[in-house]
Amino acid sequence: MGIFPKCMEEDYKDLANGKKTVSSLIFGNRFNADQTLYEYLIEFLLVFVSAKEENLQEGKMKFHDISIDRKLSYWVEPRMALRRFIFYDKAKKKGSIPADELAYRSMIELLVSKIEIDDKEAAREYIESIQDLFRGYSVVIKKDSGVLDL
Structure with a gap:
């Protein structure tokens, strides 16, 4: 057969x-x-x-x-930027490298600069609210290893 x-x-x-x-x-x-x-x-x-x-x-x-x-x-x-935007600031940094932190900070600053508002602190709060919104839709959150996945 x-x-x-x-x-x-x-x-x-x-x-x-x-x-x-x-x-x-x-x-x-x-x-x-x-x-x-x-x-x-x-x-x-x-x-x-x-x-x-x-x-x-x-x-x-x-x-x-x-x-x-x-x-x-x-x-x-690859969709690393979206994953980083949503989860990086709340994830354990055990496996991250300095380039991850730099990429995250650069991305946040770029997004803040794109928001047309004079108060940059308010822009950061808007960004954090968007991150919280996305985080609320996550299905998989493995806290033991610091891996957070959509």
Whole structure:
């Protein structure tokens, strides 16, 4: 009897040799046993909305079609600035580097300068309010490692 899909024969060999787990074979390395339902949904949506080609354009808002192309890759556009804007000031700084702090401060100053108001302290308060608003929509907050994720 054959194996479906044929393009994954090497993966099945790795599974038999103990080099891979069934969950990593089915879902890739995006899923862990301690994740919540919301985290699983976020991972599925990330794959769905991401480009399926290196040009970062083709395949967005689609699932992989292995009957046409046997590749199961996807490319995500980095969104570090948004993550930094929302979470950096409240996260533990254990794994951060001085460049993170510099990037965060520079981003906040740039945003403050874009707000058309004479009182810069009020502009900073507006920025903090926007951060609090975004933080309120977060689904995953892992306080033990300082990792905060959308």
